[in-house]
Amino acid sequence: MFPDVLKKIPLTFLIITGLFLSGCGGGSDDSSADSDTLTIGFIQTGAESDWRKAHTVSVKEEAEKRGYNLKFADGQGKPENQIKAFSSFVVQRVDAIILAPIVETGWETALRKAKAAGIPVLILDRTVDVSDDSLFATYVGADTYQEGIQAAEWVVKETGGKANIVELQGTPGSSPAINRLKSFKSVIDQHPGLKIIDSQSGDFRRANGKQVMEAMLKKHGPENIDLVYAHNDDMALGAIQAIEEAGLKPAVYIKLISIDAVRAAFEAMVDGKLNCVVECNPLQGPLAFDLLEKILAGETVAKDNRVKDEVFEMAHAAEDIKTRAY
Template sequence: MKVKLLSGVATVAVLAMALTGCGGGSSSGGASGGGASEGGAGAAKTIKVGFAQTGSESGWRAANTKSMKEAFSKEKGFDLVFNAADNDPAAQIAAVRSFISQGVDAIVIAPIVSDGWDDVLKEAQSAKIPVILEDRTVSASEDLYAAWVGDDFKKEGETAGKWAAENLGTADTNMVVLEGTTGSAPANDRAEGFSSAIAGTKIKTVASQTGDFTRDGGKKVMEGFLQKFGADGIDLVFAHNDDMALGAIEAIEAAGAKPGTDIKIVSIDAVKDGMQALADGKINYIVECNPLLGDQAAELVKKVVAGQPVEKTTYAVDGAFDQEAAKAALPTRAY
């Protein structure tokens, strides 16, 4: 009886191996995270992902959130736990800690600010939950996260600055800057890139203040600039994103000046509303910041959870638009 029993067990084992080899089986990835749910034999593994978004401060962010939710859908094998922190860094860190306590398989973060992430990233690492950074970066050590996917913010600033240098840099030009959220990677990097591109030109920054990447913030800050310098005292606006540029347009028009003519505007993002303003001549130049990062982020998560190697840095492809290019792009614009 013992011999027959062992023989039967061996036969079952061989059959199980054969079925796994032909049918694909379920993925492993258990070493990289905990808490994934699995179906029956041969079912694909559902990857539970916590996504900590910044908030809903702009058209760009809305397009980014939509892209992420579509990429991390149930139909594509994910169980997404979504949190938007309304641009509150403390609330965002609390959301990440909640993801850790829930035992997700991976965490994706679009950090509101760069600093203050070391402790919670170490907690995720101790829990063996890999972290993918999306859109923005952090100042923490690179060994605390698996990968980053996003746009090259410094290059965006450089591209915007080159346009300003080429078109306005040979004459005395008073510029005001509408900064993004203080301490955020895009605000820091775009400012650095733009400044390097206009170095040695006659463009002078007369004022710079954060509008927190919001249309209302951009309008209020621009109103203050106009009260201080007057429309005649401002030649150029550099807005760190389209929403602030659109707010600035409202303020400029309310002051009786013509945006795009009396005061030139260069911006970054290339969302539909911004592109329409460019096509209408109210903005002069826009550098693209592609928000459709969902598919790239999802692919990184799949590989990391499966224990596969990934590139530490993945850049999206960005373009740049003048008025004619915006008119051509608008009819098929996805965001």
Template sequence: MKSNRIITAAAVAAGLLFAATGCAKPLDDQGAATANGEGTEQVVESASEATCTNPAPSDKELGDMKIGFSQSENEQNPFRATETASVRQSVEEAGAEFVYTNANSDQAKQLSDIQSMINQGVDALIVAPISATGLQSAFEAAKSKGIPVITIDRETAGEPCTDFISFMGSDFERQGERAGEAMIEALGGEGSVAELQGAPGSDVATLRTTGFDVAVKDAGGIEIVAQQTGNWATSEAQEVLAQLLSSNPDIDAVYTHSDTMALGALTAISQAGLTPGKDVKVVSIDGTREAVGHVASGDIAAIVETNPRFGPAAVDLLAKWFAGDEVAQEIIMKDELYTEKNAQDALDSGRAY
């Protein structure tokens, strides 16, 4: 994991705690989140010491700007739907014009989408990249027009302060480690695990695999007997796990890189005549409402959260950028761990999406 992931005094002083409503909230004297009763806060866990600064601050008000958002995937995925709603709400609450595109997992379309928004005269871009590479030409086009870019939820190739001004997201390797720790607890330290991975080439999938591997290897009694992609899809994960359970009926648990795949895994387990949570343990990453409901009922052992509500943080950072203030090149959000003990609270508070 990256060594520059530390909370700086400047980050704390700037109040880098963002609520889903678009209101920034400060940290208290102990650095704890100030509660707002909604349970949906996105809290900064660390901010890099390295910063970027706008060389030509603007006198233009954010409310007079046009802000584009390039979404990467179909919004049937609850993470994507919540993410888009958060960005849209925050941009519109700031008084700015919201310009939206969705690449539907098509890299070429995301490139053309970004170019289209540049042609429409956006003042800033928020981009949820499809993959770890492939957006360099889009970044070059934005740079040539003096348009700042924030990347969210997935890291992509490029130089901070040159190709984009900041990345906001989770520590994906740490998410994998936490999933591994939850799996160790669920299995009592021993068992065979099938891993359903995200899309090949995704930095998220790679890091979630790495972190999980590190955690379970340290335990010693857990063996990963299969690693196959489910491409973040419910139906594909169901099909893959059905085949794995048929060829290896001794699988004790399943680790999925997303809740969409966890739901497919639950179906495959049930159709194999097994009981999720009893015969086969499931650990996932995301925090969608449907999946967290399965944690509350005991079907899923644990879920490592990925909070998709980036809107307030992204809009706040753009305001700082245009004002000429320093902005952190990397901002890592804090994620919860949902177990049977707190899953119902996450559902009741609205934090599970």
């Protein structure tokens, strides 16, 4: 189906490097494959949220559906694990690499090695900051900058342009956290009655979101917090726990908006505990493999490919949850 992209190396060397990969990236899945089967390396950030788990499943299921040999490496939230796994995939001479980078920076050297080896790299979900865009073949993901704008526009509408806001940021240095912070602030700054009184990282994790929210309630007093803006649903769900444990009613006493739109967030809206979610669609596997097939066939593809996102509010959550696939 596809051209012989790279010359395969001896089986004994593949076994050795395969053992190396299993120790550096949190483990890898490697089903057996014959010489005509494409081998794709997939490097994930980790399993820090329901969204991330759905993202991983989307890629794995699509690879299986198309009959590819997918090698999976879990970064476990550590950029150094991802870089080691990436280097191992290059040494193994896989046909292509799908990379969901934890942070934007630090990828220049690794990507240059892949390019020199003739291995195309598809950047998935989060972007990379490199000096030369030719170091990767294409990008697939949501428009995380626009998501922040959508969230801010809802806040303006919901509050009438007057509120004290606390922000739960995602992983420092990750493109979603950077974009969702900058774009949200760009809209909020246009409204003098809206103030971001605190902004701290919860690392996209539920437990951290709860901890940060507890600290903010203690620092500012619940009477001085009108709204929580969380960079993902898991942190918002943690914040809901903190608000409830403080004896307050989330979504009523303190309004909440988050990004991702996983099922647990819809359940929270149905329960009247979360006001709004901005979607970040994790089902990116099909589009990623569509583009990889074209790239490996020598076709030219767009450099930037975005999945469609929507905004969902509490009032319609009972109906909207029926259509959720994740």
